[in-house]
Amino acid sequence: MSEGSEKTNEGPVPKAVVSRLSLYLRELQHLIRAGSQTTSSNQLGSLLGFTDAQVRKDLAYFGHFGYPGIGYKCPELIQAIRKILGTDQTWNVAMVGTGNLGHALLGYKGFRSQNFEIVAAFDIDPNVVGQTIQDVPVFHLDDLPKIVSERHVKLGMIMVPSPVAQQVADQLVAAGIEGIVNFAPVTLALPPEVSLVGVDLAIELEQLCFNVANRKAKAAE
Amino acid sequence: MSEGSEKTNEGPVPKAVVSRLSLYLRELQHLIRAGSQTTSSNQLGSLLGFTDAQVRKDLAYFGHFGYPGIGYKCPELIQAIRKILGTDQTWNVAMVGTGNLGHALLGYKGFRSQNFEIVAAFDIDPNVVGQTIQDVPVFHLDDLPKIVSERHVKLGMIMVPSPVAQQVADQLVAAGIEGIVNFAPVTLALPPEVSLVGVDLAIELEQLCFNVANRKAKAAE
DNA sequence: TAGATTGTTAATCGATTAACAATC
């Protein structure tokens, strides 16, 4: 087995590389389900629309995972990428806001299968506090610091209305959360040591819009 | 008023520029709500974590929207960006899949406020077909081509389980849809003339994970 | 062996930033 632990490439890892790593992982999991035990940078790249060189370069940031002449062994590479991303262990997640979207996401199976576990939800509505949604207990927002500390929660998801998103973010940070996924369509100001990913559904549609509206211009180029 | 219609910069517009355009728009809308009638590339950039040069360069792809010595007039720039993105007119959207997540998104207010209207939902479950969810009628998937054509639907959202996502995508394409937001955690193969945006919630958490796990290494750089 | 494929270097390409004349 190739020893992949030594990082061959110095310097910070570009954000784009890390996001492709997640795509490689997802694709490898599909390949395994489809019965492939082995793949290549060419196959992996083609499936995702990247060049083979890109795939190899991305992986080379973190070590040597392939076999010249052979390619990559799917289960092995999956394990390697999981370790790089940190998802070889389970991460506890807190969700703040149990409205339509939060409620729905509490039942989403896709998290646990990638080693994320929503261990607590938070709200201020007395009608939901104390309840259980999809086996997840709902606490009052005031209990956030206590639960985060007790359950070693490092990641949080913000599913509250925009006007209160920043204040909820501040509370998450104060409670010791280290990374936040924000679904509210606002820009959050956070200390630099806290990581942030924003998901704005209207913006995703806008991007599509631009492409569709400029489709013909694009085709003509 | 500055005439911003002539594109000053030739060639295709980078994807990153278009996505920042959406952020500028969102920020401008906040500024207006906060009472600002005017802003500058410096202010807009600072709020979002970009340089002022980046903001001006991005806008320069599409025209001259600012006033030297003054800055940008918020309402005017909002209108200009809307026009660039194509969201100065309403886009009809079809949603396929009315499970937890689809159901929740049918009630999401953030779409209409940016000029997107979900005019129809689709499913194959006889228990939901014929119903109305949040004022949106649910049709059988077989009716997709008819409704897409009748209602001039150009955009679709895939909210079905992963195993059927590709086949639903094919049906959307066959029905004449021109852009798709895919929430299923799979890579879709689409003809090049159809635009695709993928939203994978587990991947968003993975990105966070990597940053948190490498937080100390990053801080030391 | 011949064919396939890796890891890595060098070349290319594209995107960001700095700087500044023009403008208000």
Added chain:
DNA sequence: TAGATTGTTAATCGATTAACAATC
């Protein structure tokens, strides 16, 4: 006028791709 800020060019920086020796 002096101060502020744009649009744009040139310089810098970083990311992608091509190419190939090394390996199986």
